[in-house]
Structures are given as structure tokens and as C-alpha cells.
Amino acid sequence: MEFTVKQTAGERHARLGVLTTAHGQIETPAFMPVGTLGPVKGIDPEELHQLGFRLFLNNAYHLYLRPGHKVISELGGLHRFAGWSGSILTDSGGFQIFSLAGLCRITDEGVTFRSHLDGSTHVITPESAIGIQEDLGADIIMAFDQCVALPADRDRVADAVRRTTLWAGRCQESRRRTDQALFGIVQGGLDPELRRKSARDIVALGFDGYAIGGLSVGETKEEMYRMLEICAPELPSVKPRYLMGVGMPENLIEGVARGVDLFDCVIPSRHGRTGWLFTESGRVSIKQARYTRDERPIDPNCACPVCRRYSRAYLHHLYNVKEMLASRLNTTHNLWYFSDFMRRLRGAIADGTFANFRDAFYRMRAEAPSEFVGTAETSGQ
Amino acid sequence: MEFTVKQTAGERHARLGVLTTAHGQIETPAFMPVGTLGPVKGIDPEELHQLGFRLFLNNAYHLYLRPGHKVISELGGLHRFAGWSGSILTDSGGFQIFSLAGLCRITDEGVTFRSHLDGSTHVITPESAIGIQEDLGADIIMAFDQCVALPADRDRVADAVRRTTLWAGRCQESRRRTDQALFGIVQGGLDPELRRKSARDIVALGFDGYAIGGLSVGETKEEMYRMLEICAPELPSVKPRYLMGVGMPENLIEGVARGVDLFDCVIPSRHGRTGWLFTESGRVSIKQARYTRDERPIDPNCACPVCRRYSRAYLHHLYNVKEMLASRLNTTHNLWYFSDFMRRLRGAIADGTFANFRDAFYRMRAEAPSEFVGTAETSGQ
Numbered sequence: 131m132e133f134t135v136k137q138t139a140g141e142r143h144a145r146l147g148v149l150t151t152a153h154g155q156i157e158t159p160a161f162m163p164v165g166t167l168g169p170v171k172g173i174d175p176e177e178l179h180q181l182g183f184r185l186f187l188n189n190a191y192h193l194y195l196r197p198g199h200k201v202i203s204e205l206g207g208l209h210r211f212a213g214w215s216g217s218i219l220t221d222s223g224g225f226q227i228f229s230l231a232g233l234c235r236i237t238d239e240g241v242t243f244r245s246h247l248d249g250s251t252h253v254i255t256p257e258s259a260i261g262i263q264e265d266l267g268a269d270i271i272m273a274f275d276q277c278v279a280l281p282a283d284r285d286r287v288a289d290a291v292r293r294t295t296l297w298a299g300r301c302q303e304s305r306r307r308t309d310q311a312l313f314g315i316v317q318g319g320l321d322p323e324l325r326r327k328s329a330r331d332i333v334a335l336g337f338d339g340y341a342i343g344g345l346s347v348g349e350t351k352e353e354m355y356r357m358l359e360i361c362a363p364e365l366p367s368v369k370p371r372y373l374m375g376v377g378m379p380e381n382l383i384e385g386v387a388r389g390v391d392l393f394d395c396v397i398p399s400r401h402g403r404t405g406w407l408f409t410e411s412g413r414v415s416i417k418q419a420r421y422t423r424d425e426r427p428i429d430p431n432c433a434c435p436v437c438r439r440y441s442r443a444y445l446h447h448l449y450n451v452k453e454m455l456a457s458r459l460n461t462t463h464n465l466w467y468f469s470d471f472m473r474r475l476r477g478a479i480a481d482g483t484f485a486n487f488r489d490a491f492y493r494m495r496a497e498a499p500s501e502f503v504g505t506a507e508t509s510g511q
Numbered sequence: 512m513e514f515t516v517k518q519t520a521g522e523r524h525a526r527l528g529v530l531t532t533a534h535g536q537i538e539t540p541a542f543m544p545v546g547t548l549g550p551v552k553g554i555d556p557e558e559l560h561q562l563g564f565r566l567f568l569n570n571a572y573h574l575y576l577r578p579g580h581k582v583i584s585e586l587g588g589l590h591r592f593a594g595w596s597g598s599i600l601t602d603s604g605g606f607q608i609f610s611l612a613g614l615c616r617i618t619d620e621g622v623t624f625r626s627h628l629d630g631s632t633h634v635i636t637p638e639s640a641i642g643i644q645e646d647l648g649a650d651i652i653m654a655f656d657q658c659v660a661l662p663a664d665r666d667r668v669a670d671a672v673r674r675t676t677l678w679a680g681r682c683q684e685s686r687r688r689t690d691q692a693l694f695g696i697v698q699g700g701l702d703p704e705l706r707r708k709s710a711r712d713i714v715a716l717g718f719d720g721y722a723i724g725g726l727s728v729g730e731t732k733e734e735m736y737r738m739l740e741i742c743a744p745e746l747p748s749v750k751p752r753y754l755m756g757v758g759m760p761e762n763l764i765e766g767v768a769r770g771v772d773l774f775d776c777v778i779p780s781r782h783g784r785t786g787w788l789f790t791e792s793g794r795v796s797i798k799q800a801r802y803t804r805d806e807r808p809i810d811p812n813c814a815c816p817v818c819r820r821y822s823r824a825y826l827h828h829l830y831n832v833k834e835m836l837a838s839r840l841n842t843t844h845n846l847w848y849f850s851d852f853m854r855r856l857r858g859a860i861a862d863g864t865f866a867n868f869r870d871a872f873y874r875m876r877a878e879a880p881s882e883f884v885g886t887a888e889t890s891g892q
């Protein structure tokens with residue numbers, strides 16, 4: 131993997147870059163959709179490509195449980211398995227183990243947990259997390275880290291920072307494949323000193339890229355942005371910076387303004403499934419009865435395949451009758467919104483108008499007609 | 512609507528035709544997929560077109576309940592509502608009322624039933640069934656008939672035949688739109704005399720096309736075929752013949768051999784959702800563990816978008832983890848199978864090789880390797 135910073139904006143730390151993997155180039159800042167069980171729920175990988183995405187995330191935890199990393203390895207790796215010719219990033223599984231699985235025991239050796247599917251007991255160590263991700267064969271893999279649920283007392287966060295650094299070193303040592311990029315992860319909760327310490331420790335180990343983890347777990351936007359302001363300057367400017375599990379469009383703008391290059395979040399697909407649709411003016415909740423006879427597209431300014439062909443009335447009906455196509459069309463529109471949003475955001479950096487783009491974004495939201503529901507505070511990983 | 516018989520096969524009664532509606536031409540014999548709540552479950556209408564379909568069925572009963580025929584009428588009718596530029600046939604709602612809804616009372620006036628959704632009471636008469644279908648605005652609409660669950664005693668079937676004829680006449684009289692074709696429906700259970708009587712009564716009324724209803728409700732294949740042999744010769748050869756709710760590929764061949772031009776069935780989509788995939792050699796049950804590492808496509812001879820890109824292993828995984836994309840890809844393959852099957856069947860009639868096509872079909876099934884599960888006896892509407 132190679133990363134080149136093409137341009138930095140005069141304002142703040144926003145920057146344009148290109149990430150090059152064996153599976154192509156990704157223009158940054160970029161947003162990665164999340165394919166939990168392989169594909170983004172209901173979406174054909176080919177559509178993901180048509181929507182403008184060149185990199186998406188797969189969850190190692192889910193693929194480890196089903197169908198198993200060994201099966202995917204035997205079938206030639208994730209790209210071939212899923213019919214995806216673009217790039218893939220796998221997370222290490224840590225976040226899911228700490229949030230979804232039944233956690234049994236954390237020691238410096240590793241984590242013992244119970245599968246959320248059948249309660250079976252598993253042990254994951256930094257070494258096995260790397261082994262699993264090498265079998266899966268993504269272009270970018272992540273170090274195994276300890277994410278602490280917030281709020282947590284300082285000792286607990288400090289211990290997780292210590293362990294995350296310990297594990298990061300072992301992840302590096304256990305690597306066998308040289309064709310995958312390995313990113314280290316900065317932890318430290320909402321503690322500025324621990325964040326700074328974690329960033330310095332991880333940078334000292336030397337990774338191909340750096341992720342900021344443990345955010346978007348319930349803290350306020352202001353707390354999240356403050357942590358970014360502390361972490362980002364500690365990370366080498368020649369390497370990509372990845373804010374994990376974030377987020378809402380405003381989080382993307384603010385992350386980019388603080389020097390972030392990569393984001394991932396389940397929001398476009400999860401909100402699509404619940405009928406929350408993103409528009410320039412805010413969000414449309416398609417389940418509302420007011421759309422029963424509304425012949426307009428979701429967003430008159432949207433050029434996505436859904437807005438080009440379907441009315442709010444039809445999408446409201448599909449949602450209302452729980453037709454599978456509803457999730458799919460809603461997710462498609464949302465994915466397009468995120469793809470197009472990042473494209474416009476990159477254009478603004480290139481033109482030196484990022485500050486204007488950001489102002490216009492907030493102004494549109496403020497002027498949104500009453501039918502649009504305001505944006506949420508946080509995004510959720 | 513116009514119907515032209517282009518060619519009749521030397522063997523049996525198989526025939527080639529063209530059905531022309533305001534929304535285009537449909538080559539017959541043709542199979543119609545079923546869009547229960549609007550779209551075929553999970554499938555974009557544009558994909559339906561790409562898969563080769565030019566005509567599909569919508570259920571008036573479901574659309575009457577949600578979003579309501581008045582809403583669809585205000586939005587410009589079904590074609591515009593669903594973004595479908597091809598042709599549409601709506602059933603009258605009778606079959607769903609007799610099978611799905613809570614039936615309260617049948618009189619010569621009409622049917623009182625309770626919605627399967629909320630238990631609310633509704634009355635549908637032949638006149639209102641036509642009114643609903645005129646509001647929906649399909650190219651082809653169906654007379655309101657009484658379908659009797661089998662087995663039933665002769666008096667009950669005879670009474671349903673009498674009432675179906677009575678209602679058919681009233682459907683004709685209540686029509687207002689002249690741009691829709693109206694098909695009459697032949698009933699009569701498994702009673703040859705009642706079938707013959709019903710066919711003659713309905714033909715005497717004079718419709719744009721004729722459907723054979725009340726089959727594929729649990730009878731054997733042989734019983735179904737026997738009823739076709741009785742009904743089809745009674746129906747005018749210059750009008751299209753439509754066998755409702757059928758069926759399996761072998762039913763399509765045998766229906767065509769007995770003079771049927773149109774079929775509809777939920778099988779491609781319903782079986783797709785349960786992981787039953789059609790191939791030349793029989794059906795593949797993708798849920799089986801044997802496919803975990805199977806790199807082959809569903810059917811090496813299939814040119815569908817799914818077989819061109821995905822392995823059985825991937826489809827097995829998607830099914831196994833209950834990923835929404837599984838239903839969609841499986842349905843897409845099955846729809847292609849049915850579309851391609853009818854295309855090849857029409858080609859065989861055109862070439863005068865329909866008998867060979869039929870023999871080859873059964874031979875392939877007989878020689879199917881053990882991994883393929885045998886075909887089911889009946890199809891279900």
C-alpha cells in the first residue's frame with residue numbers, strides 16, 4: 131500500500147490524498163461502507179462500485195465465526211469470495227468482541243469470549259487476530275486493540291492503552307504477509323493525556339497507517355472532536371489517518387478538518403433499513419404518512435439511481451409493507467449520498483473552498499424545512 | 512391489447528404468439544413473475560426487465576389494502592408508481608380473499624372478508640373488483656371469480672361455477688376503461704363436466720383472453736394436466752390462454768403442450784428466498800453444507816448475472832448468515848432460469864423441435880447427479 135498526500139488545505143488540517151493498494155486507488159478523504167457479513171446488507175458489490183466506492187470494510191469477527199477464515203482462505207481470499215475487485219479493509223474483530231460477544235476474560239495474552247451466535251467459547255490473541263486477517267486477505271488489516279466502554283475510570287483506560295500498545299507490537303511481530311498494510315490503533319478514551327501517550331506509543335512502533343479507535347461510543351460531538359485535535363497532530367502526516375466507526379456527515383466534515391483521511395460507519399445502510407434518508411437539507415424519515423402521495427424523489431438534487439426513478443410515495447409504500455426492496459433502495463440512496471458527499475468534499479479541498487463547503491453544509495441544515503428531522507448527535511460504530 | 516398466434520407446433524397444441532399492450536410486446540408462451548406488494552420481492556423492476564421479462568403480475572388484493580387503489584390512481588397508476596415501463600396484469604384479488612384473508616360470507620352479491628393484516632371487514636363485489644383494477648391501471652385485468660378449495664363436493668364446485676359465470680357477466684357490464692384487456696376465468700375444480708360447462712359459459716360471454724383458475728391447489732400433476740386437456744380446447748384459439756398460479760418448469764412444458772400461452776407463479780422468488788435454485792439438472796438446495804467450499808457457479812451452463820460472478824460457496828455463506836443479498840441473488844438466478852427456459856421453449860416451437868425439447872428436459876432430470884434434489888409435485892399459487 132502507498133499513500134500520497136496531494137494537497138493540504140489552507141484552512142485547518144484538511145488534506146487530499148491517494149491510497150494505492152494492489153486492488154486500485156482510493157481518493158481520500160474517503161468513507162468506507164461496512165460489509166458486516168460480507169456484502170453491505172442487501173447491496174451487490176457491483177453496485178457498491180457503481181456508487182463510487184473503491185474500498186469497503188469487512189468485519190473479521192463475523193467472518194471468523196461464519197464461514198471461517200480458513201474457508202475463505204481456501205477459496206482464494208475475501209476479494210474472490212465476495213466478487214469484489216476493489217480494496218478491502220478488515221477490522222481486527224476487537225470492537226465486536228468487546229461490544230457484541232459475551233466477554234469472558236481479558237489478559238495480556240488475549241481475550242476469551244463467547245460467540246453471540248451459539249455461546250461457544252473462543253480465544254483471540256494479537257497473533258491469531260493477525261493470522262485470521264492474513265487468511266481473509268484484505269488490503270489493509272488492523273492491529274488487535276482493547277476498546278473500553280465509556281465512561282470508565284482512568285486506571286481502566288490507562289491499562290487498555292498499555293495493553294493496546296503491547297498487542298500492537300505483537301501484531302507487528304507475528305505478521306507473515308508483506309502484501310497487506312497494517313494499521314495501528316490509538317486508544318485512550320476521553321483522556322487527553324492517555325490519548326497523547328497512546329498515539330506516541332503506537333507511532334513509535336511504526337505502522338503503515340494509524341487509526342483512532344474508541345470514539346463514537348456515546349460521547350458528545352465536542353468530546354470526539356477534542357480527542358481528534360489531540361491525536362491527529364501526533365500521527366505522521368505522511369501516513370493515512372483513519373477515524374473508526376464514524377459517522378454522520380457533520381462528523382466527516384469535522385474529522386477531515388482535523389486531518390482525518392478515512393472513515394467507516396454502518397450509518398448509510400443501517401439508517402437505510404430504518405427508513406432514514408440523507409439529503410442536503412437533513413434527513414427524511416420515509417415512514418411518515420406525509421409521503422403517501424408525495425411524487426417527488428427523496429432529494430430533488432440527488433443523481434442516485436433511486437432518486438432518478440422512484441417517488442417518495444413508492445418508497446414510503448415499500449417501507450410500509452416491509453418489502454425487502456425498501457431496505458435496498460433506501461441503502462442505495464444513502465450510500466450514494468455518502469459517496470457524493472465525500473466527492474464534493476474532496477472537490478472543495480482541491481478548489482481551496484473547504485471552509486465554504488463546511489459553512490454551506492451547516493447553513494443548509496439550519497434552513498431545512500420543517501419536514502426534515504434534525505441530525506443526531508452521535509453515530510454509533 | 513392484441514394477440515396474434517404466429518405459429519402452432521405440429522406436436523400437440525404448443526403455439527407461439529405475440530401479445531401487444533400499450534406497454535409493449537410479450538412473446539408467448541410467457542411466464543409472469545409475481546410482484547405481491549408491488550415489486551417481485553427484493554428485485555428492482557429494472558432488473559426484471561434485464562432478466563427478459565416484459566409482463567408481470569401484481570396482486571390487487573394486497574395493493575387494495577396497502578397503499579390503496581385510490582392512492583395509486585392519484586399517483587398515475589401502477590406503471591408510474593412502480594417505475595415499470597413494461598406490461599402489468601393484475602389478478603382480481605379473489606384468490607387471496609379465498610386463501611389468505613379471513614372469509615366471512617359469500618353471496619351472489621359479493622364477498623365479505625377480514626383483512627389478513629388488521630382484521631378489518633371489507634366487501635368486494637365483481638363491480639368493485641373491476642373498479643379497483645381500473646384504478647390500478649394494469650394492461651390486463653381479471654374477472655372476479657370464486658375459487659373453491661379442493662377437495663370439495665360437486666354441489667359446492669357447481670355453485671362456484673354458476674357464481675363465477677354470474678360475476679364474469681357483471682364484471683363485463685361494470686367496465687369503464689376500454690384500454691385494459693379483461694380476461695374471464697374458468698373454474699370447475701377437478702370435475703370434467705363442470706370444467707367444460709364453465710369454459711363454455713365464460714366463452715359465451717366473450718373476453719379478451721381466458722384464464723384457467725382453481726388449479727395448482729394441491730391436486731396431482733396428472734389431475735392438473737387432465738383439466739387442461741378438457742378446458743383448453745373449449746377456449747377460442749385466437750385468444751390468449753392463461754394458466755393461473757402455475758408453476759414448476761415441467762408444468763410449464765406440459766401446459767404449453769396443451770395450448771397454454773401465459774403462466775404466473777411465485778415459485779422463482781419464493782424458492783429463491785428459501786435457497787432452492789433451479790438448474791437444467793434439477794434443483795440445488797444452497798443451504799446444504801456440501802456447498803461450503805464449492806467454487807462452481809450454481810449452474811455452469813447458466814449465463815445469469817449471479818452465475819457469472821458468484822460461487823456456490825459465497826451463496827451458501829450468504830444464505831447461512833441470513834444476509835438479505837442471499838434472497839436477492841437466489842431470486843435473480845431463478846428468475847433468469849424461468850425467463851431463459853421460456854425463451855428456449857419458444858425457440859423449440861419455432862424450430863419445430865418442441866417434442867425434442869420436452870424429451871431432453873425430462874432426460875436431464877433423470878440423469879441428474881445425486882446432489883440435485885428431485886422436483887416437487889406441485890407448485891402452489
Ligand SMILES: [Zn+2]
Nearest residue numbers: 432434437463
Ligand atoms: Zn438519491
Ligand SMILES: [Zn+2]
Nearest residue numbers: 813815818844
Ligand atoms: Zn444463474
